[in-house]
Amino acid sequence: MLKRKNYWLLFAVLLLALTSLSPSMELDTAEGDYPPRQPQRLSEQPDSGDKNNVTSLNIRVSMSSGELKALQRISSNFTLSTGIQVFISNVDNEENAAMLKTELATMESPDIIMTDGRNIADLATRGYLLPVDVYQSVPGSVPLTVLIPQMQWNGYNWGIPLDIDPYVLVYSPQRLAELGFAEPPESLEEWGGLLNQLRGQQEQEEEPGTEKYLLAMDSRNAYGFSALLESMGLSMNGDYTPALDWVQVARSYFYLSSRFNTELWDMLQSGKLALAVLPLSEWQKNGNASLSVKAPAKSGTIYEAMQSRFFALPAGSANPETAVNWLAYITSATAQLEWLENTNRLPALEELYNPAQPEIAGLPFDINLLIAEEDVTAQPDGLSWDAVSDAVTLLLTGKLDAAEYTAATGLDSE
Known part of the structure; x- marks a missing residue:
């Protein structure tokens, strides 16, 4: 009996000691503001102390x-x-x-x-x-x-x-006039008509070996492709499957190159290239009076290709x-x-x-067009922009057909 009393006395002393030593300790049951995948909670970020030491x-x-x-x-x-x-x-x-x-x-x-x-x-x-x-x-x-x-x-x-x-459409008014257009196309149907005009001209060329292209784009990101869709009245945030079949046909007339390729400007002026999708900064640097420029987005809409x-x-x-x-x-x-x-x-x-x-x-x-209130994030839900760009590259270079691209980007589930 005496031994049992000693055990209870020892337990009470230990409990009192723990209480007195840890008055400020509380059990934190909150899950925090971030998902479990977060490497560290904000409260756990190390104090770098870098203000005076860096x-x-x-x-x-x-x-x-x-x-x-x-x-x-x-x-x-x-x-x-x-x-x-x-x-x-x-x-x-x-x-x-x-x-x-x-x-x-x-x-x-x-x-x-x-x-x-x-x-x-x-x-x-x-x-x-x-x-x-x-x-x-x-x-x-x-x-x-x-x-x-x-x-x-x-x-x-x-x-x-x-x-x-922002990405813009750069073109030679003279070359477009030769193809029966005063300005760049504004719909999928007009793009189809421009392609048919180019193909018809090439079939009648006296020098069939002279290659002429419809459109130049940087194939390493999706902005040129996004600008093309915008000029058709379509959006990467919506269903643009009608344009994919046209791209399959037209891509042999695309000139895929780096955005910094200075040869594009000579090609535009010589008539070898009908249009080019380029960043505005490149137009500001290299554009001249013989060429014109147009935004793919229309007034009152969001500028997605930016x-x-x-x-x-x-x-x-x-x-x-x-x-x-x-x-x-x-x-x-x-x-x-x-x-x-x-x-x-x-x-x-x-x-x-x-x-x-x-x-x-x-x-x-x-x-x-640049100060709209809406979100310009144009990409399929659930995909990173890098993944979208990779899929666009494969489509433009012929490594994915329309159906494969649709499956890869999730367009078939929309």
């Missing part, structure tokens, strides 16, 4: 050599004002996509990465990014309304846009506070206008369009 940042981008020099010039001013060295590495788009998949999964990424805006939500939901507004000590300017859905998920911002570049490039913080970023300060500097209104002047890529800030700055006002289409 001496350098590592940033990876994917851009032309001219754009890289412009970015380095702007970034050098950040270094002068803060003393923080910024190392920027530049890789090819395809290489960047492959590196992201590996590095983000292993959390061995740079402090800041660049990616297409349409990839942000996919990377965020996979737990590969940090929300930038958690670390944003410097208030940033408001981005274009159409870009906000790309950067937001689960109540947080997961990226900061650098710029936009590339946006975003910066984001990888989940493994060691210096998120300092990284966000660099982002705020690089994407400020002053820096954005300098970026426009040196790269011809349009700024991503709403304030620079209302009213439009002189540098922006001379666009070859209605500026209201």
